[in-house]
Amino acid sequence: MKSLGSIRRSFAPWNDPDAKPYIVFENVTKRFGDFTAVNNLSLKIYEREFFALLGASGCGKSTLLRMLAGFDEPTAGRILLDGQDLRGIPPYRRPVNMMFQSYALFPHMTVEANIAFGLKQEGMAKADIEKRVAEMLKLVKLERFAKRKPHQLSGGQRQRVALARSVAKRPKVLLLDEPLGALDKKLREETQFELMDQQQELGLTFVVVTHDQEEAMTMADRIAIMDKGEVMQVATPAEVYEAPSSRFVAGFVGNVNMIEGTVSGRENGVARISDGNGLTIKAENIGDAAAGSAVAFAIRPEKIKVSSRKPDDPGVNVVEGEIYDIAYLGDMTVYHVKLADGQVVKASALNASRITDDPLTWNDRAFISFRPDAGVVLTR
Template sequence: MAANGASVFAPWDDPDQTPLIRFENVTKRFGDFTAIDNLSLDIYAREFFALLGPSGCGKTTMMRMLAGFETPTEGKIYIGGQDMGPIAPNQRPVNMMFQSYALFPHLSVYENIAFGLRRDGQPKDKIEARVEDMLRMVRLQKFAKRKPHQISGGQRQRVALARSLAKEPKLLLLDEPLGALDAKLREDTQFELMDIQEKTGTTFVIVTHDQEEAMTVASRIAVMDEGRIMQVATPDRIYEFPENAYVADFIGDVNLIEGTATPSGEDEVTITWAENQQPIRAKTQRKLATGQKVFYAIRPEKVGISKEEPTDVVNKAKGRILDIAYLGNLSTYHVQMPTGEIIKAQSANTRRIARRPFTWEEEVWVSWNGTGGSVLED
């Protein structure tokens, strides 16, 4: 959010910043089922924050508690320093945008956006000015008189967004807002969302199971599993420095190699992982015991592949190509070791492929440096 030497937007790193939203030891149970398990989390003003995880992990329950549709079994939720416990949903400084958009089919685009302002009894001239601002922001001035069924899915999504922002909430909750759009439109709309969020300065909290979407739009991501937060960090930290095997495996593509550790120097470890393969040498700040079970996570794009044995790398292994995934801009090679383990290596297709550099069943070497991966305890 900053350029030309301006300070980076990172209020979570500033001890003097007060969070806009605070979950304080929140637990939510439905009968015997614990949907949220003693969860604490801070979200700051102007953040685009993503709750990311598989179905049933608790992310939608967290959003519904923020909106006031569910009540915590234990713990408290604060918005702007105020305990939301006694505050009714319609009294909270929050608006919510649903995956279905929930537009009124009988009202025009203009009237859909104006609906909440009219219900609040705002003066006609203020309503008109605000709706015009919203139409301009989402670039739908030409469609103001049309009904929802007369515009595209992407345009309906922008109408729902404009209606949600018209009342200038402190916080906008987005529940899988792009799930109904096709892949290309979803990608375009992600950047529109980011642009609108930055222009309005509204805090956005998005619920999604789409890792790529969260990585694209969010200032920070909370990766969730079974009602607990596994890691909260910026997208680059989540990807490059996962805190555990679950996060490494959930975000993006990864080689997750199980082995046993032997500390071999300051911030160094060797990992025994397969019969007749040289141990993996890695950097880590974790304090590990000799013989301790660990996972080594290395992204496929950080693994090189070659026909000749490399001489200038710390880690290497020989295998044969089991499978090739051609993705246009990238090719991913699944290389099987003699003992059955598979290591994925990825290379960019910077030139048009007239003939593949490697083919199925071919013997190759995979290699990577000592700082390319992460040593994880579980």
């Protein structure tokens, strides 16, 4: 079986035409005065999904989360949760809970008191609170720290306390607004996997807002790429990366080379794309690109090979150029190759061994090569 990228788990209700979405944004618009933060947006999220809203600052992702939480109301459209219209329902009556980047822990309370706070507010019996708090401490592996105050914990431990407090009330949906932004890089990477594991163990629906592409790609089952209050693409991490729907998505997620040109012909699912400056390549994955249409061939750097010798394979695209820049990053080497038409193509090579048989350096003549199916043709 072939798949577009690795599959983390078989969970994929969005591919089932009979599956009922759990959260529905239906033609939602949100305006603040003359500014439109969310523009006629429709989106479906499924139960037990780990869903990420990804985009630059000001794209509307946090506004979307706040409307789901009940802190803001849509100007137009509606939001449904498990079939119920949420309009007019205050935040404290919605079966959702929100975990903020700051964690908002009470500094004067112990870990267990922080976790118990919301349960006490709801009037839960003392014995039930103690049992639930013990369950939450075990879930986040903080039993030994129950009597400590937040200032006595590391950033990652505080994050886990905030998570335990957020899920202690057993909401149907947990909303996470930049939940790992306060952590350092190494701890953030470790905590991403912890959150994934805990989400699956809890069986809750997680909706996370982030501007960190790697974070969204690591944790989410699906990602909604947002720009200027609109959703540009909703897909799995592998689909967003390997099959972006537009130039914007291709450029926003990861590194990419865009070879702009015109379809000079197509035959048997293969197009010839010419840039008008002497460069012509063969490309598959051409969609509905018609002959004569302006397109971009988007290809990731790791799909391009660089060598000092011209490849013999007649089935690949081969272009000669000059090494313009090199970056050695330890696990990989990144080459910038300037082509005859002045375009600079980025290629990356995995450093699988300590010694290279084909060393290249600045100003060397080199050949880049890539398969016709290594990229995707974009029409918008």
